[in-house]
Amino acid sequence: MNQRLFEKIDSIDIEDVTKSYGDFFAIKNLNLKIKGGELIALVGPSGSGKTTTLRLINKLIEPDNGTIKINDIDIKNLNPVKLRRNIGYVIQEIGLFPHMTVLENIGIISKLEGWSSDNVRKRVDEILNLFGLPAELYIKRYPKELSGGQQQRIGLARAIMVNPPLLLMDEPFGALDPILRRQLQEEFLKIKMELDKTIVFVTHDIDEAFKLGDRVAIMKDSQLVQVGEPDELILNPINKFVSDIVGSEKKFKHIDNLKVKDIMDPIESKYLFDSKMTANQAIQEMKNRNIEMGIILNKSNPLGIILFKELINLENKSQFIEEIYTKVVFLNANDCATSALLTLKNSNSFTALVTEKENLVGILLPNEVLLKLV
Amino acid sequence: MIETIVRVWQSQFLFSRTIEHLYMFSVAMFFSVLIGLIIGVIIYLNPKSANPVLNILNATETIPTLALLVILLPFFGIGMPPTIVASIIYSILPVSRNTYTGLTSVNKQLIEISRALGLSEREILFKVRFPMALPLIAGGVRIALVFTMAIVTLGGLIAAGGLGAPLQTGINLFRTDIIIVVGLWTGILAVILDLGAAVIEKSLKMRYGR
Structure with missing residues (x-):
């Protein structure tokens, strides 16, 4: 060399x-x-x-x-x-x-x-x-x-x-x-x-x-x-x-008034996966949809998320994804944003699923400025 | 019908004529690809010379084939040499033009990242530009192949042998059986060679295409 x-x-x-x-x-x-x-x-x-x-x-x-x-x-x-x-x-x-x-x-x-x-x-x-x-x-x-x-x-x-x-x-x-x-x-x-x-x-x-x-x-x-x-x-x-x-002024002046639904991202259908899929099928689907994360639904109930990186390293890829998904924090769309962010910060995770009246409505990937402010 | 084919094949020595034909073809192709590549790289390295050189090559391309053969006679005598030289002169242009275009048209962002990674200009030429230009170069070689096939056949007119010779005989004696058999055989040969080149070009495109 x-x-x-x-x-x-x-x-x-x-x-x-x-x-x-x-x-x-x-x-x-x-x-x-x-x-x-x-x-x-x-x-x-x-x-x-x-x-x-x-x-x-x-x-x-x-x-x-x-x-x-x-x-x-x-x-x-x-x-x-x-x-x-x-x-x-x-x-x-x-x-x-x-x-x-x-x-x-x-x-x-x-x-x-x-x-x-x-x-x-x-x-x-x-x-x-x-x-x-x-x-x-x-x-x-x-x-x-x-x-x-x-x-x-x-x-x-x-x-x-x-x-x-x-x-x-x-x-x-x-x-x-x-x-x-x-x-x-x-x-x-x-x-x-x-x-x-x-x-x-x-x-x-x-x-x-x-x-x-x-x-x-x-x-x-x-x-x-x-x-x-x-x-x-x-x-x-x-x-x-x-x-x-x-964004120190305009975004966060009224942070106390914000709700979870104001800061979440809406869910696109390409992120949804049926819980009865096998890991193998999910890997294939993620490739097709060009994503690396999916939300698992049992009927219409969200269970948690799956990550491409984890699926690909699985020993047994014929398992159903409902057996291997990652648990995440669930938040209510009408929760106060500040306390929701604190919950997230304390649980040390970077994703939460947001529901409103039992229905999945969004995903929260809090941005760094927000996390620094709470 | 098979009888006619066999008769013409034997009386016109088509086997050895085909060998002659392919010999002239291979020699001409070898040199036109070699010279074409060298010229392509040289004009890539000296961008200012690119336009004049390509223009000169373009101009030679406009000389009618028959006239070119005749012009070459005083310098190379009759037979194979002027035929081969004429094929080379015609076939250099597609090869060098496509080489030049291929080398210069590589995506700028890829060249930039190559530099940023620490490749020298020489390494960029051989490891990035050249491989990525291969499909285009193969396209140029394919055009050269068609030119060469045509001119080598025309060589029959100036006693170069090859399949042009029996074709010439057929025309002179007004023997349609000879003309048809030799003409078809020459055509089939050209199609086979072109198909081979097409397969190579396609696989290069799959491998190196962008």
Whole structure:
């Protein structure tokens, strides 16, 4: 294996960086210090310079002015190919090579770095295991044979394959439907601890930023507006733009008056599964419907939820799903939102099913700002 | 009817004519694919040269086949050499144009992620662009195949041998039996080769298609 440019990130210092294309500024006087080991989320509307910032760090873009230092080394002097092999990169949607299998996709850089096939295979098994994907089921498949959620996981697996100390992620969950996105975020939060990497994460979803980020940087019009920990941004927004984006005023002023039905998501029929289905059938159906979570109904009574990830790892896939589902919190649509959120927070789960007069009406996936406020 | 076929087959030595025909065809195809690929890659690496080169190749394509054969006579004599050279000149364009288009039309996002992952431009060319261009290149080769088949047959006019020769005999002697048997056989051969190429193209599309 080639030697590393850096084993660990101590700091990334972006100083006075400007990049323009003619009259258009892609980034203007950016000053940002990223600490080693943190996940910093860059948030802002499109065109605010988030992605440009990412691409400056791995030299896909060279700045007109200013310097970027990683561990006090000016990256201007580093070979871009070598630098990028020390940095994992994940993007939204088509990031996988359609002509390569999952194994080839994940292993591409390790192969170029001269790993033996055995070592590649071992590491791929290890990573897929981390994501709860059985390796033998997946490594020979092509990307088009995978669902959106699975493709995104493989993209992430590829980024961490050679264990780079720095990870750049450009809206990695942006193309997924809301419930699946929530699931991948949960999953990512769990493995983030094990990864122990410095991560720069671009998103336009403030909830995602608050959920995943240790610190959040708000950007607008190619400039950095405010950077800080989530609480800091919610409690002390520097201007109206920030307070609008974190929603500290408009959404939560009247939180005491909100009911569960005001903050839940309505149920779509594609999420409903009959309790008499076998695990195998449910897996197939989830693939068809491109979802990774389902709500189990016995006649019209909701029982609980099933997760794709758990079904696929089952020993006995011919069991009925009513024997294996996950229990969740049930809430009434007319419950007070604050107490409902507290119940959820205390039970340490991230989903609740909402009923009204015994009928299933919605699902509650509380967003992070709300959880922080109660 | 079978009698006629057997008679023509034997009197016109169609077996050895077919071998000759396929020999010219293979040599011409080998070189046109090789040269076509090389030109395609070269103009990809020097984008400014792409338009002029493709225009020149386009221009050669407009020379009538018969005229091209005649132009080549003073340089290559008569027989197989000018026939093979003419086939190559005609077939380079579809191969190099499709190679060039295939290499340049790979999805920009995939190229970007390749760079971001730390692939060098060379590695991107061989590991990403080239494999993804294969279906299109195969399409170009298939067009070349049809051109080559036609010109090799025309080679009969300038004593190149192959299946064009007995066809020429049939025309000169006004022997419809020879014309029909040889014509059909040449046609069947072309269809079989094209089918083979189509199967390859299709499997490449399945494997590398986007």
